[in-house]
Amino acid sequence: MSMKLIVLGILMEGQKHPYDMQQIMVKRNMSRYIKLQKGSLYYAVEQLTKNGLTEVVDVVKDGSHPYKTIYRITEAGVEEFHKLLLEQFLNHDKVYNPLHAGLAFVYHGNQSRIAEMLENRIEKLESNLVLMQKEYANMVPFVPRSALYIIVSAIEHGKTELKLLCNLLDDARNNRLGESGQLFTLGIHE
Missing domain, CATH: 1.10.10.10 (Winged helix-like DNA-binding domain superfamily/Winged helix DNA-binding domain)
Structure with a gap:
């Protein structure tokens, strides 16, 4: 913006x-x-x-x-x-997640060390989600609904990222990042 x-x-x-x-x-x-x-x-x-x-x-x-x-x-x-x-x-510009560049080659890395990094990232993201939910509750009485969509969008993106990171952490812990196979079923309206 x-x-x-x-x-x-x-x-x-x-x-x-x-x-x-x-x-x-x-x-x-x-x-x-x-x-x-x-x-x-x-x-x-x-x-x-x-x-x-x-x-x-x-x-x-x-x-x-x-x-x-x-x-x-x-x-x-x-x-x-x-x-x-x-x-x-x-505006339909793509949003690039810096994590994606690492994901392209993560299977070459030390998966136990990657798991440690993911645990830290997950912990920070969970804390951030708690803060954003508190912010949302505090803002509700004072800001227009249109502005609330900003924080709701950030919370929903955070929840999606948290789910992805937890699955990635599980694969790193189990040394599966270099394996092939379906992760989960994708659907727009799941």
């Missing part, structure tokens, strides 16, 4: 300083579900303003802190937001 869409989406909710935008992103745990580049927020705001999609509303002095520049979305920015939003739903 582009930082442009995120900034414009946050500004659709009202005028903000980039630090306030960043705090919203933190509060909503966006970095857990969306790949965000550090430093790209201020650059995105600068580029959006340069292109007339956002504009400066005010520059305020906040106590002993430096001046804060407050931005809002322009009419052109609203149009761009809607365009980017629709493009995001049409």
Whole structure:
């Protein structure tokens, strides 16, 4: 997801300083579900303003802190937001899992050592799933249903990955990663 869409989406909710935008992103745990580049927020705001999609509303002095520049979305920015939003739903880019490169050759590796790594990964994933489920419960009263789909998607992907990793761990423990044969029956509507 582009930082442009995120900034414009946050500004659709009202005028903000980039630090306030960043705090919203933190509060909503966006970095857990969306790949965000550090430093790209201020650059995105600068580029959006340069292109007339956002504009400066005010520059305020906040106590002993430096001046804060407050931005809002322009009419052109609203149009761009809607365009980017629709493009995001049409995006069919493949998502590449770094684990797949290792799976292609895992049978050449030390399967007991691989099993140890898988156990650690499974433990972290289980902890992460517990945290995400707590986050979901905490967010339900405060965020729109559409935003809840982000965390539900992450939870469901996590559950699927956990199932796969547990099966992979079983094969590694039993030294079966180099064997041929069906793993399980695949079906879209299982």
